[in-house]
Amino acid sequence: MSLPRRRRAKKEAYVSLLEIKNLTVKVDGREILKGLDLVMDRGEVHAIMGPNGSGKSTLAHVLSGKPGYEVTAGEVKFEGRDLLELAPDERAARGIFLAFQYPLEIPGVATMTFLRTAINAQRKARGEAELSTPEFMKRVREHAARLSIDQELLRRPVNVGFSGGEKKRNEILQMALLEPKLAVLDETDSGLDIDALKVVADGVNRLRSPQRAVLVITHYQRLLNHIVPDVVHVLANGRIVRTGGSELALELEAKGYAPYQDEAA
Amino acid sequence: MTAEITPIKTAAESGLAAAFAALRGRLPDGAVAARREAAFRRFEAQGLPHRRVEEWKYTDLRVLMRDAKPLAGAPDAGARARAKAAGGVFAMIGARRVVFVDGAFAPELSDLAALEPGLKISSLADALSRGDPPPLPPLRAGEGRETERLAAAGPAAGDVAYELNTAFMGDGAIVEVGAGAEIARPLHLVFFYGAQRSAAVFSRSLVIVGAGAGLTLLESHEGPDGVDYQVNTALDLVVGDGGRLNRIKVNAEGGEALHLATLSATIGAKANVSDFAFLTGGLVVRNQLFVRCAGAGTTLALGGASLLKGRQHGDTTLLVDHAAGGCEGRELFKSVLDGASRGVFQGKIIVRPGAQKTDSRMMTRALLLSEDAEADNKPELEIFADDVQCGHGATSGALDENLKFYLMARGIPEKEAEALLIQSFVGEAIEMVPHEGVRDVLMAATLRWLGGRP
Numbered sequence: 001m002s003l004p005r006r007r008r009a010k011k012e013a014y015v016s017l018l019e020i021k022n023l024t025v026k027v028d029g030r031e032i033l034k035g036l037d038l039v040m041d042r043g044e045v046h047a048i049m050g051p052n053g054s055g056k057s058t059l060a061h062v063l064s065g066k067p068g069y070e071v072t073a074g075e076v077k078f079e080g081r082d083l084l085e086l087a088p089d090e091r092a093a094r095g096i097f098l099a100f101q102y103p104l105e106i107p108g109v110a111t112m113t114f115l116r117t118a119i120n121a122q123r124k125a126r127g128e129a130e131l132s133t134p135e136f137m138k139r140v141r142e143h144a145a146r147l148s149i150d151q152e153l154l155r156r157p158v159n160v161g162f163s164g165g166e167k168k169r170n171e172i173l174q175m176a177l178l179e180p181k182l183a184v185l186d187e188t189d190s191g192l193d194i195d196a197l198k199v200v201a202d203g204v205n206r207l208r209s210p211q212r213a214v215l216v217i218t219h220y221q222r223l224l225n226h227i228v229p230d231v232v233h234v235l236a237n238g239r240i241v242r243t244g245g246s247e248l249a250l251e252l253e254a255k256g257y258a259p260y261q262d263e264a265a
Numbered sequence: 266m267t268a269e270i271t272p273i274k275t276a277a278e279s280g281l282a283a284a285f286a287a288l289r290g291r292l293p294d295g296a297v298a299a300r301r302e303a304a305f306r307r308f309e310a311q312g313l314p315h316r317r318v319e320e321w322k323y324t325d326l327r328v329l330m331r332d333a334k335p336l337a338g339a340p341d342a343g344a345r346a347r348a349k350a351a352g353g354v355f356a357m358i359g360a361r362r363v364v365f366v367d368g369a370f371a372p373e374l375s376d377l378a379a380l381e382p383g384l385k386i387s388s389l390a391d392a393l394s395r396g397d398p399p400p401l402p403p404l405r406a407g408e409g410r411e412t413e414r415l416a417a418a419g420p421a422a423g424d425v426a427y428e429l430n431t432a433f434m435g436d437g438a439i440v441e442v443g444a445g446a447e448i449a450r451p452l453h454l455v456f457f458y459g460a461q462r463s464a465a466v467f468s469r470s471l472v473i474v475g476a477g478a479g480l481t482l483l484e485s486h487e488g489p490d491g492v493d494y495q496v497n498t499a500l501d502l503v504v505g506d507g508g509r510l511n512r513i514k515v516n517a518e519g520g521e522a523l524h525l526a527t528l529s530a531t532i533g534a535k536a537n538v539s540d541f542a543f544l545t546g547g548l549v550v551r552n553q554l555f556v557r558c559a560g561a562g563t564t565l566a567l568g569g570a571s572l573l574k575g576r577q578h579g580d581t582t583l584l585v586d587h588a589a590g591g592c593e594g595r596e597l598f599k600s601v602l603d604g605a606s607r608g609v610f611q612g613k614i615i616v617r618p619g620a621q622k623t624d625s626r627m628m629t630r631a632l633l634l635s636e637d638a639e640a641d642n643k644p645e646l647e648i649f650a651d652d653v654q655c656g657h658g659a660t661s662g663a664l665d666e667n668l669k670f671y672l673m674a675r676g677i678p679e680k681e682a683e684a685l686l687i688q689s690f691v692g693e694a695i696e697m698v699p700h701e702g703v704r705d706v707l708m709a710a711t712l713r714w715l716g717g718r719p
């Protein structure tokens with residue numbers, strides 16, 4: 001799997017979509033990420049697997065700019081530019097999307113209002129015109145139908161009274177509408193039954209294109225049967241401890257994370 | 266020798282005494298003069314309230330009201346001209362406007378043509394100049410004298426701001442909706458302060474909604490920034506059995522204004538009453554609601570949204586007196602506090618002996634947008650009946666940082682994310698207003714306020 005990287009080295013002008021070097025992050029004074037390296041290119045799907053508490057969500061949060069994380073060393077470049085100096089909304093407008101492990105409920109803000117505000121804010125930041133109401137409605141209806149999201153749900157406040165599966169599908173709906181360059185899915189599979197898992201996986205697969213990349217964070221291998229990754233990484237104790245192809249996911253499923261936890265300790 | 270302790274009068278108290286002496290000299294003797302005199306004596310006996318007076322503990326008028334302004338004179342042509350645009354906040358409602366400029370009824374700016382059958386509107390000043398005591402009809406047939414007495418000594422009786430209002434009341438609206446009359450078109454009482462100099466206005470209105478009658482009452486108060494004028498406004502409200510009244514008050518007074526407002530409401534049986542106060546204006550504001558549910562089976566909804574910034578002080582003080590059983594009361598008050606503003610909520614629910622099956626819930630929430638802002642909250646329950654459901658709750662806190670991050674992670678800039686969250690916070694209270702057009706007006710006013718945030 002190191003082949004694409006070697007090819008890149010020859011072409012000096014080539015810039016990866018995402019380049020993380022020696023990322024070291026403290027939360028509440030405790031070091032959670034301890035020198036993490038990761039390079040992703042357009043068109044690729046990477047999976048990060050790891051035991052609970054290994055720092056998967058921390059990585060997702062640092063990429064999307066959540067406050068409360070102290071980067072003590074290392075750098076993150078997105079399309080060759082420093083990502084860490086940008087506010088969360090600027091990162092989103094540049095094309096980074098995080099599907100939350102625990103999507104939040106926003107009482108009083110209708111889902112439709114939320115979706116439209118988000119799309120138009122990103123378009124504005126990129127110097128594009130706002131979507132017309134009919135065009136916006138058309139897109140929402142199409143994507144919602146594909147994700148088996150009831151129209152009635154979209155009239156409710158964001159995630160309020162949604163089931164766990166509905167919240168996860170709502171995340172994928174947002175991803176589909178916002179068309180990010182890099183989608184980070186933080187345990188989007190957790191709590192989904194097999195049908196919902198397929199719906200979510202189809203949604204992600206529809207986004208796959210030579211221009212986009214997807215980082216699938218998961219604890220279990222089963223989502224990767226439906227979203228087949230190009231690269232699988234094992235995150236343990238704040239570092240990528242192993243990288244391989246999709247077969248690595250099967251190996252992890254069979255053997256568990258115990259060997260890596262020992263290795264990193 | 267008698268030892269008499271005379272408390273030192275504040276400048277405001279001395280000013281009020283001088284103003285009352287001057288007013289008394291100009292008025293004819295009679296029933297109203299005696300009422301004024303008695304009210305002023307009750308004020309004098311207690312003086313301006315201060316922080317050791319429990320009901321005023323967070324709004325110390327001895328400190329906040331530095332002086333008494335002279336009573337406003339008749340409005341000049343400029344004030345009358347500016348008053349044409351007053352109350353524009355409700356423009357899209359198409360309400361019937363009754364306008365008061367510097368406290369005085371302005372018939373030429375008001376729309377009194379083709380009143381609906383059952384609707385009567387007149388001016389308090391006219392009634393006072395004729396020496397008429399304001400009309401007070403029975404809540405139910407055959408109960409004349411008793412209810413007259415009740416309403417005359419409405420639930421606000423004894424309150425300092427209300428007594429001062431009675432002593433100085435100049436003009437206001439007298440609105441009567443006859444039994445069974447459903448007035449479709451909302452009625453808008455427009456109070457506009459147009460003078461360029463500081464003065465005091467005491468307006469007093471009376472609204473009587475007869476048995477089975479219905480009315481939507483809008484009220485707006487506004488005036489110029491940079492003039493430290495004083496408004497003391499009171500509304501006596503009587504709603505008969507089966508009557509419906511929805512009142513929405515917008516306070517957009519000028520930035521230096523002192524605004525004391527009192528609602529003194531007596532409600533009959535099986536009535537449906539709602540009151541909503543939207544506050545963005547004034548420097549020192551106290552909105553007090555005294556509501557007595559005198560008949561059984563009434564539904565009452567009291568709500569408010571206060572959006573404050575700078576050094577604004579907004580006090581909502583509420584007394585709901587369940588004198589009869591089987592009434593449902595819902596109170597929801599929200600405040601958004603920016604800058605060094607202070608939001609005060611005091612709410613007391615009384616359930617009298619025998620007022621069984623009372624269901625009364627009070628909730629207050631403050632959203633603090635700045636470290637210098639302050640929210641004070643004092644709920645009280647006094648329950649003398651055993652088969653009731655009563656409760657209160659209060660929250661106070663900053664914007665939820667996690668929610669803000671969620672919105673920003675979708676590309677929504679920080680200020681816009683905050684605005685969305687504030688809007689949704691305020692929106693929950695505005696939802697209480699039964700009139701859809703008015704809800705839109707209040708949401709739009711909320712957006713304007715948010716647009717003015719630094």
Ligand SMILES: Nc1ncnc2c1ncn2[C@@H]1O[C@H](COP(=O)(O)OP(=O)(O)O)[C@@H](O)[C@H]1O
Pocket residue numbers: 027028032050051052053054055056057058059
């Ligand atoms: N806000 C926080 N405060 C303190 N510790 C935290 C916080 N968030 C995460 N952690 C700790 O950081 C470690 C990594 O957490 P996380 O990134 O959520 O792991 P994962 O997503 O892989 O399960 C855990 O030990 C967790 O307890």
Ligand SMILES: [Mg+2]
Pocket residue numbers: 056057058101186187
């Ligand atoms: Mg996690």
